[in-house]
Structures are given as structure tokens and as C-alpha cells.
Amino acid sequence: MTKDLKNPPTRPYKVKPMLKLRRFRASIEKSLLHGGKNLKRSGRYFGNLGGTVERTVISGQKKFIYMPKNRFADVRYRELDKCLRDTSRYYTIYDLAEKCSKAIFKIDEIERPRISIKQIRNDLAFMESDAGFEAEIISEKIPGSKKHYFRYANPDFSISNKPLNDKDAENLKNALYILQRFKGLPQSEWIDEFSARIETLHGLNPTHSEVIRFEHEEYFAGSEWINPLYKAIDQKQPLKVLYRPFGQAEEEHLISPYLLKQFNRRWFVLCKTSVNQFLTNLALDRIVQIDPGSHSFIPYPGEKASEFFEDIIGVTNYSHESVQTIFLEVEKSLLPYIESKPLHGSQKPAKPTTDENWFSIQIRVKTNYEFYALLLSHGSRIRVVSPEKVKNKIKTIIMDMVANY
Numbered sequence: 001m002t003k004d005l006k007n008p009p010t011r012p013y014k015v016k017p018m019l020k021l022r023r024f025r026a027s028i029e030k031s032l033l034h035g036g037k038n039l040k041r042s043g044r045y046f047g048n049l050g051g052t053v054e055r056t057v058i059s060g061q062k063k064f065i066y067m068p069k070n071r072f073a074d075v076r077y078r079e080l081d082k083c084l085r086d087t088s089r090y091y092t093i094y095d096l097a098e099k100c101s102k103a104i105f106k107i108d109e110i111e112r113p114r115i116s117i118k119q120i121r122n123d124l125a126f127m128e129s130d131a132g133f134e135a136e137i138i139s140e141k142i143p144g145s146k147k148h149y150f151r152y153a154n155p156d157f158s159i160s161n162k163p164l165n166d167k168d169a170e171n172l173k174n175a176l177y178i179l180q181r182f183k184g185l186p187q188s189e190w191i192d193e194f195s196a197r198i199e200t201l202h203g204l205n206p207t208h209s210e211v212i213r214f215e216h217e218e219y220f221a222g223s224e225w226i227n228p229l230y231k232a233i234d235q236k237q238p239l240k241v242l243y244r245p246f247g248q249a250e251e252e253h254l255i256s257p258y259l260l261k262q263f264n265r266r267w268f269v270l271c272k273t274s275v276n277q278f279l280t281n282l283a284l285d286r287i288v289q290i291d292p293g294s295h296s297f298i299p300y301p302g303e304k305a306s307e308f309f310e311d312i313i314g315v316t317n318y319s320h321e322s323v324q325t326i327f328l329e330v331e332k333s334l335l336p337y338i339e340s341k342p343l344h345g346s347q348k349p350a351k352p353t354t355d356e357n358w359f360s361i362q363i364r365v366k367t368n369y370e371f372y373a374l375l376l377s378h379g380s381r382i383r384v385v386s387p388e389k390v391k392n393k394i395k396t397i398i399m400d401m402v403a404n405y
Contacts (some may be wrong), residue, residue: 314370
């Protein structure tokens, strides 16, 4: 075989690795501008990057992750609205994506993949649609540049000025019904004012009939203490509390409040108090006075205050008691009620017993007054199998009840 001297074979051109990465990144961004379709690298199909997949490109020390962002849509719309109304500068599609990413980061300062260009285009399309805000958005070239900027055709337009649609109005009305359950609490006058303003929007009828009723008292003993306790918990402030237990003399408690808890139509505040060396609940209806404390606030000793109630029924948590497994048997007619409203979050699924009219269940709790009261409220249709100590306690209570008659 003779060599072709006029057309010698050419050696393949070798692209430097960093140049390959830069070209690859540029191809990704170009593909995203056209929907992210049919993007390939070295024969590998990467799919629609603007769709439902996530891919990572590493260039030097920077990491770029392109993925759809359907969460935080409201945050993106508000940020886009702010940018589109700003006539003092030109916002390109990349600027809008960057502004939205920063706005989401400010919410909780958690590092997330940046908002994709396609996501911004989808958001803009939604804002222009009838289902969105019917915004008129223009895109024109920046003077002296090939880039395009985005802006409202009418600088006075804002999605905040857009009237409510039917769906929004219905959701707002339902939320208003829920809010009204808190009428009667301190400084809740804003709910009445808010209700009056909402009811004038979008034809909401202020004379609607009641369709939901909560087990909530608008006015109850101790309600005046909810607001100062709430603020103290939120701001981690110590308090001096004058407390009067039923049938006892007044006590002064220097407390660090952690959580407000409602149980059996009464309110309690979980706190660390100078009177006891353990966590306790003070009933709001027995508080006489609350003043700012001069002592140091003691942080809650655990991860979160709500864990105090995880192993108990009610609010009484004896530090000397240990969690134990309680085996119970439930009469057949009561079982559906116990299954639909468990005695405790630890309740296990019911199992049949040798008697077809009785079913076995178990819970893991600390026993307290509320525990025994709950079991006795079901009368003869529930019984304790073990432990023996709990079983004997129930017997003693029942015998004392019989003696009263």
C-alpha cells in the first residue's frame, strides 16, 4: 500500500481536559436554553436536565447541579415579581435564576441546588398564564449587548395587586374558619379585624353558617397568661410566677418556660422551676401573677420540649416512673373506637385472643393519673392483663368506687 503524499493522514486533535469541561458546561447551558433535550457526553445520554433528573458537573472547585425546583414556588414568584418591577437595571434570565436561588437560601440558609434556567422560564410562563397572574412580560435586548432582559410591560403591575381567584378565595376562607377557633385568647382582636377585611374580598359571605366546631373554650380561667408565657418561651426569658395549688397556700416559682400544652380543656406550661429539681407542668388556671425573672434562663435539657409528653398520657410525668409495656384486652364492640383513636401513640395493632369477643393490645407508657382515668372511662369493656401492679391498682380504684355506693 502506497502512501498518499498529497493527503497525509492527520493526527487527531487532543483537547485539553479543562477545555473539555468548559465546553461540556457550555453545552449543558445551551441545551437548557432549548429545553435540555438530547444532551450527550462521550456517548452517554443525560436526558432532559430541565425535567426530572439531576446531574452534576464539576469544573475546578465549583459544583453545578441542575435540577427542577418545584418547591418554594411562592418564594420564586415573589422574587421574580420584585425583579420584573425594577426599572433601574436589566435582569437577564441568569440574573433572575441567581436572585431566586439567593431568596430561597435566605429562608433557612440550607445549601440547595441552584434554580435552573428552565425553571425560571417555566415560572415566567406560569406568571403570564390565565392560571397564574396574567402578567404581561416583555423580553428585549440590552442596549449594546446580545443578552436579553425581562421586565413587566407595565411597571406598575405586581402580582401582589392581583385579585384573588376562586381557588385562592376558597382556601383563604377555609383558613379563616380555622383561625376563628382562637377567638377569646389574649391579643386575638386582630382575628376579628382580619375576618372583617377578608369577608369583603371576592364575595366572601360574612353571614355564613357554622360548619366546623372545635372543642375549644373562647374564655377560660388562666387565658390571660397565654400571651406572656408564649413570648417568654419564644424569647427564652425567665419568669417569676405566683402559683396557688388547689387547697394549698401560694408559692413563688422562678421558672424557665419551655412549652404551652393543652389537655382535657386545660392549659399548662412545661417548665423548670426553683421549687422542684425536675421538669413540671404548671396549670394556667392556678397562676395568680407573672413577672419578669432576674434569674438565668435554663435551656431545656433535651432535644425538644415536646418529647416530655411522648411516654405519657396527659401531662403528668413522674421522674421516678419508668416506661413499661401494658398489656390490655379490649371487648369486641369497643375495638373499632380504640383502633381509630389509639390510647397512646405506642399502641400496637390488636390481636385476637382465645375468646372471640376480646382482643389483645399493648402500649408503652409511664402510668399516671390520666392513664388510669382513661382506662376507667371505658368501663367494663377494657381490662388490664399485666403488669400485676397496674392490674391491682385498677382493682383498688374500682373497689373504692364500689364502696362509695
